[in-house]
Amino acid sequence: MIVLEGVGKTYQTRAGSVAAVGDVSLAIAEGEFVSIVGPSGCGKSTLLNMIAGFLPPSTGRIEVAGQAVVGKVPPHLGYIFQRDTLLPWYKVRRNIALGLRFRGWSEAQTRERVDALLELGHLSGFGDAYPHQLSGGMRRRVALLMSLAVEPRILLLDEPFGALDTHTKTHLHRELMEIWRKLRQTVVMVTHDLDEAITLSDRVVVLSLPPSRVLLDERIDIEHPRDVFTLRESDRFLAHFQRIWSVLGEQFRAGAS
Ligand SMILES: Nc1ncnc2c1ncn2[C@@H]1O[C@H](COP(=O)(O)OP(=O)(O)OP(=O)(O)O)[C@@H](O)[C@H]1O
């Protein structure tokens, strides 16, 4: 579904050029859930932006669903940005509906779809609330529903549960897993939380310090459905954690020195 071949990205700035992504090759199958982890600044958001067609790579090529991504957003793509993108002056319901209105859905169709999504996100009572009236976890849930509204076949998630507490996060993990098991989108998630990456993913990809390359591509050998509340205590989880951390921790150490 997603193929990256020798992808690199160097930004040109007034202060000089910044080599963010060095040389990344990856193939992600349809329906696969892949997480990308790596030190801050190694180009994770840059990679998602290139897959989404927002940003051209400097080298290499990217294909989504068999088509080269060149300056256009591939169809059926949902994106959750690293920063919260809810529009504060619109109610929750209107925020979720934004993508649908762009696609020309009628008012009645939109209302029906938004109601179904609110139910899916356990937010049925909050359609008429404004973003500032929600908790941080609820806002991230609305962001997830916004990106699901257009029924994406591909979901790009940039630290979707960033700064949330472990309790809220774990509940959101369970919800995301349920949604993914139902809809089976292809998911690429960037996160700095290795527990989260292992809990949710089929594969965890570790990137190096910039200019980044793939250091490890670990298949998570834990069957579904997974119990997000007990998974972390299992031997298999711990074995994956240790193996990935031995590579990732090394990058953090190198980045700190
Ligand atoms: N528009 C831009 N212009 C110039 N440099 C940029 C731009 N966007 C990102 N960069 C640089 O590219 C590098 C990678 O940035 P990116 O946001 O992709 O990293 P990241 O891995 O997502 O980091 P984090 O984990 O902190 O979110 C950084 O050095 C950043 O300063």
Ligand SMILES: [Mg+2]
């Ligand atoms: Mg980022």
